[in-house]
Amino acid sequence: MDVRFSSRASTQTLFAQVYEYIWTRIQRGEWKEHEKLPSVRLLAAELNVHRLTVFKAYQLLKEEKKVYVKDKSGYYVHPGGAMPLDNLDSPIVSSYVQKSHLSEIHKVPVTYQFSYALIDPNLLPNRFFSEYVKEIFDLYPKVLSSYSTVQGDEELREALCRYFMDMHRFHLSPEDIMITSGSQQALDLLARMLVQPRDAVLIERPTYSAAIDIFRQLGAQLIPVEIHPNGYDLDQVEAYMKRYKPRLFYLNPTYHNPTGYTVPAEQRKQLVELAERYRCFVIEDDPFRDMYFESEPPPPLFSYSVEGYVVYIRSFSKYVAPGLRIAAVCLHPSLVSHFFTVKSLADNGSPLLNQKIFLHYFSSSRMQQHIEKLRTALNVRKTIMEEELSATAWRWNSPAGGLNLWVKLPESLSMEALLAKSIEQSISFVPGSICDPLKETKSWLRLSYSYISEKQLREGTKLLISMASELAGTVE
CATH class of the missing domain: 1.10.10.10 (Winged helix-like DNA-binding domain superfamily/Winged helix DNA-binding domain)
Incomplete structure (x- = not known):
């Protein structure tokens, strides 16, 4: 059975x-x-x-x-599917309770945007890009008259191959890299390639909410694996691999979304060994690696991969230019042709202009200067939010990088009520249950400190705390 x-x-x-x-x-x-x-x-x-x-x-x-x-x-x-909740007028709250779709929260325009795990556009090199694009047209005058290959621009794949080999000692060639339109597309395509209905899939709890939706849409049976500040219970992981024979384990081990936790190096090597022993693919999603505040994070799991069971997704969109939507997927040669097929069915290749713009910026000294300044700016924003939260009894682990705080509120406080009141005051955040495959994480929320200005960050955090205090007083 x-x-x-x-x-x-x-x-x-x-x-x-x-x-x-x-x-x-x-x-x-x-x-x-x-x-x-x-x-x-x-x-x-x-x-x-x-x-x-x-x-x-x-x-x-x-x-x-x-x-x-x-x-x-x-x-x-029953005809009609989900019934509306009469006592919840806000569509964002209704969606949270009924569906837990993050996209519904993002649709609501607010002043204090704590739900976007994105970087403040004012911190990105916008003026430089506007001038830089002109050079791209001089270098590639036919760039708008040409399609990219399905696998991705060869020049870009060669540059990324050198980067991965130098930085992380990956053993791969440019032919083992596929370019996608962002990491979410990469995950969606990999899921379609690897997962059949009723396949068991290990997934972190909590995790990136879009991953939950992607695997559920394919009919996968999600097996939650708790992630803690010090990583996973590897005995539990092995027991699950032995018992369920999962098709894959989706994880985000570096400045994890939403918790900010980072899995230690020794566990990464052991996870690869378990994956190879039980023939379970590991999809390693790594969008925040360069966003560290002090020391660099441990090497990716892909660095330890020998038999090809680790697939590595590296997104560069968030901290370079989100509009370019560039991610790289590193795969074992035996998987490349299969990924090629699903990618060709999706879009027949990511936009060539975007890839050329990214290539030349990625290879420039300006890129490294930008990243260093960005790390400093994000660390300042994290510190501001933590300073304001320190006046409460709320709990969180201060992350060593990334864009989010994972915050525990008193269990007596209604998350639905806080979300509804926050929207009234033009504040958004991500309720923890949206990130939970079991939808049971009721007293946690994700606050992203990366998208709004330092002034707005302080104002919005104070306002959120004040509203929570009022609600808590009402409950008491």
């Missing part, structure tokens, strides 16, 4: 996973309106859980009017 859910997990965790499994398949349209759902007995056997766990999930779906019951016949899909 293809075991999906761990019998060692808590009843609440199993219940949440079964609920999410049923609801996700309904949302994807795999089970249509008025279609009969699998019986409690069949679904319990399929998922290797107790029948009572499945029954409880069905009962909650029935209460939420997502399914209905026919006497002596079973459960059926």
Whole structure:
């Protein structure tokens, strides 16, 4: 039997996973309106859980009017899918409660933007780029008349190959690199390439919310792996690999999104060894590597890869020019042709102009000067937010790099109420449950300190704290 859910997990965790499994398949349209759902007995056997766990999930779906019951016949899909929540007028809060989609939060214009894990445009070399683009047209007069190859511009791949070999001692050639339109496209394509419906996928808890959506859309069964300030419980990781035989483990080990944690070097090597032993692919997402504040982070897992089970995604978009949408994917030669196929179906190649602009800026001394100044600016912003938060009883681990703080609030404080009140005051943040595959992380939130000015950062943090205090007083 293809075991999906761990019998060692808590009843609440199993219940949440079964609920999410049923609801996700309904949302994807795999089970249509008025279609009969699998019986409690069949679904319990399929998922290797107790029948009572499945029954409880069905009962909650029935209460939420997502399914209905026919006497002596079973459960059926309710027409209309998710029902609106009458007491939540804000679409952003409704989305948070019902879907947990980060994109809905980003749609709302606010003054104090703590939900964007992006860098303040004023910190990027905008004027330099505007002048620099003219040089690109002189160097490549036909750049707008040409498509890039599907694999990516050869000149750029050669430059990145030299960079990875010099900086991280990667063993690869330019032919082992694919250029994508940002890291999210890379992850989406890799997931399509590697994952089939009902494949087990290990994923950090919490994690990058888009990754949750990507794997769920493909019908994968998500197996959460807790990430801590000192990394993972490797005994747990090995037990999961042995038990579930997962297709892949998606991780973001350097200045992790959303927690800011960094997995230590010794664990990275051990993770690669486990992946090779159990034939589990590792997708290493590394968008924040250059955003360290003091010392450089440990080498990527890809540096330890021998048998080709590690796939490395390196995005440069956030701190160079987000509009260029440039990421590199490093793969074992045996995977390149498969990735080539899914990439060609997606867009037949990322824009050549973007790649040429990035290539010449990436190779310049101006780039290193920019990165050094950016590190200083981000560290100052992190310090400002931490100074303001220090007046509270909230908890967080100060990250050594990256763009986010992962903050624990009192459990008595309603995250839905805080989110709704924050939007009224033109503040946005990311509720922790959006980053949780089980949607149970209710008292955590992610605050990004990188997108707004130092003045706005201080004002917005003070205002957020004040609103939380008011709500806490109301609760008490």
